[in-house]
Amino acid sequence: MRFYVNVDHIATVRQARGTDEPDPVRAAVLVELAGANGITVHLREDRRHVCERDVRILMETVRTGVNLEISAEEKVLDIACEIKPMQVTLVPEKREELTTEGGLALGDDKVRSSIQKAVERLAANGIRTALFIDPESEAVTISKNLGVDAVELHTGEYANTNSLDAVDWQLTRLTDAVVLASENDLGVHAGHGLTYENVMPVAAIPLLEELNIGHSIISRSILVGLDQAVKEMKTLIVQARGGFLEV
Ligand code: PXP
Numbered sequence: 001m002r003f004y005v006n007v008d009h010i011a012t013v014r015q016a017r018g019t020d021e022p023d024p025v026r027a028a029v030l031v032e033l034a035g036a037n038g039i040t041v042h043l044r045e046d047r048r049h050v051c052e053r054d055v056r057i058l059m060e061t062v063r064t065g066v067n068l069e070i071s072a073e074e075k076v077l078d079i080a081c082e083i084k085p086m087q088v089t090l091v092p093e094k095r096e097e098l099t100t101e102g103g104l105a106l107g108d109d110k111v112r113s114s115i116q117k118a119v120e121r122l123a124a125n126g127i128r129t130a131l132f133i134d135p136e137s138e139a140v141t142i143s144k145n146l147g148v149d150a151v152e153l154h155t156g157e158y159a160n161t162n163s164l165d166a167v168d169w170q171l172t173r174l175t176d177a178v179v180l181a182s183e184n185d186l187g188v189h190a191g192h193g194l195t196y197e198n199v200m201p202v203a204a205i206p207l208l209e210e211l212n213i214g215h216s217i218i219s220r221s222i223l224v225g226l227d228q229a230v231k232e233m234k235t236l237i238v239q240a241r242g243g244f245l246e247v
Contacts, residue, residue: 001203001245003237004038004067005031005230006191006214011049024050025057027226032064034230037247038086040212042069043076046095052079059083067212069100069132072118081125088122089152089189089212090115091132099215100192103134103154106142119146130189135177143186150187152212153177155202159193167201175205182207196220196236203240211237 010027014020028039039062041050058066065086070076071093080088092104092111105111115131122129130150133139134157143151158170174190181188190202191212203211213233221229238245 001208001237001241002037002210002247003035003234003245004040004210004212005036005217005233006040006042006069006212007031007218008040008042008049008214009218011051011054015049024054025061028058028062030226031230032062034227035234036064036230037245038062038064038067038210040067040069040089040214042091042100043079045071045073045076045093055079055085056083059085067130072114077118077121080127081121084125084127087128087130087150089130089132090118100132100154101156103132103136103139106131106133106139106146112142112146116146119148123147130187135174137177137180140177140180140184140186143181144184148186150189150209151177151181152189152191152210153181154192155190155194156192158202159195159198171201171205174202178205178207196233199233199236200240203237 007024007027010022010024013022041055043050043055067087067089068080068085069089069091070080072090091100119129129148130152131143131148132152133143135153140151153174158174161167161170178188187209188207189210190208194213195216217229217233
């Protein structure tokens, strides 16, 4: 299990004042020193938090690896193909959303064909590709057919569920999607909305290989510091995996 920390919201605080602090590049150093296995950033088309300068410097400074989340839009693909991060996770993007609300709508012909082109382009540049999808069998099967290396399962619905029965159902849904993706030789990642309170049942799912967690860690870091916030989350994930993370 790899534990990647999304540092977008360090940049959100910076953008709130339009100054140069806090710097996600400095934060990424602390996140790595605290034990994260990788740094995730979402270069949104509207640049509402992370900007091109951040990603370019992170490519020079990150010692683990950069997982770059982008849409399939040409201009951000150009950047990805030029800087060649360790992994690109393709995500849906809507200008008006507060955060990525759902997985890629791969049933839609237009979306599927733009994702297909993006995957081919990234693969031709030697970049590992993942698709951010809802934990549904059709989405896993389409992803496989699109030739990606991995899928990231959207855990937002699990995270937003309150009743115990519904939580169980969401976990079963996630587990089934993990098994199907793994049977199809896809790498299996998960993320979105995971917190200190809800991470353990997801982290415990066998065959799950990577977690991407951002908002909850950055929020806690404001109160306890980044080092402690990252370490506390890692401790929960390690506990859920029975005591160690096989990276
Ligand atoms: N994975 C993906 C694909 C995302 O888009 C995000 C949010 O940027 C995350 C994981 C992290 O979500 P959160 O900030 O809710 O932990």
